[in-house]
Amino acid sequence: AQKVTQAQTEISVVEKEDVTLDCVYETRDTTYYLFWYKQPPSGELVFLIRRNSFDEQNEISGRYSWNFQKSTSSFNFTITASQVVDSAVYFCALSEAESGGYNKLIFGAGTRLAVHP
Amino acid sequence: AAGVIQSPRHLIKEKRETATLKCYPIPRHDTVYWYQQGPGQDPQFLISFYEKMQSDKGSIPDRFSAQQFSDYHSELNMSSLELGDSALYFCASSLDGGETDTQYFGPGTRLTVL
Numbered sequence: 726a727q728k729v730t731q732a733q734t735e736i737s738v739v740e741k742e743d744v745t746l747d748c749v750y751e752t753r754d755t756t757y758y759l760f761w762y763k764q765p766p767s768g769e770l771v772f773l774i775r776r777n778s779f780d781e782q783n784e785i786s787g788r789y790s791w792n793f794q795k796s797t798s799s800f801n802f803t804i805t806a807s808q809v810v811d812s813a814v815y816f817c818a819l820s821e822a823e824s825g826g827y828n829k830l831i832f833g834a835g836t837r838l839a840v841h842p
Numbered sequence: 843a844a845g846v847i848q849s850p851r852h853l854i855k856e857k858r859e860t861a862t863l864k865c866y867p868i869p870r871h872d873t874v875y876w877y878q879q880g881p882g883q884d885p886q887f888l889i890s891f892y893e894k895m896q897s898d899k900g901s902i903p904d905r906f907s908a909q910q911f912s913d914y915h916s917e918l919n920m921s922s923l924e925l926g927d928s929a930l931y932f933c934a935s936s937l938d939g940g941e942t943d944t945q946y947f948g949p950g951t952r953l954t955v956l
Contacts, residue, residue: 769948770885770947770950772947775944816885829898830875830877830934831887832884834883
């Protein structure tokens, strides 16, 4: 069965520190998609990135970077030089393409990141 | 760019009442998803529609029903409300539900059942 584990419940850092949010997933499908969403205190869910299972290339977008490793079933997210505005709950999510289900997202429990000035 | 619109943003109901939540997807998006997020929890998939047909069903109570209309907007109808239904309800939309694509979420409807 599919599962997403975010072992870090809460992380607290001081501004300008680098921080990595861990995500480990389980799936039997060979074709699947991984996502990160940000949920700031205002409550909306903001899409950050999608990665498909055939693309293990790491990605960098500004201060954000993602490391996808199929060998360890991990899709970790790093924020470089964190800022107070990065404070939010971050969700990792999985969507399977072969098991049917038209792409419903399976979310991890989320990691609450607090960045202090 | 246009985003997913949800209405109302906040809703307060009494136990055993009914509620209707509305979702207007991003223009040209053909797939709509509904998720429920309880306090301090991750979003849980309820139901989805592709081209006005139900495409998948999650842990949606029998008291809830939903549909997608000809203009692609969707409504989630909730009857016999219980205290445990208090949650943030998200609608998301994507283009081409036949293959995995990115779901963009609306701002959510916060339902409080008293």
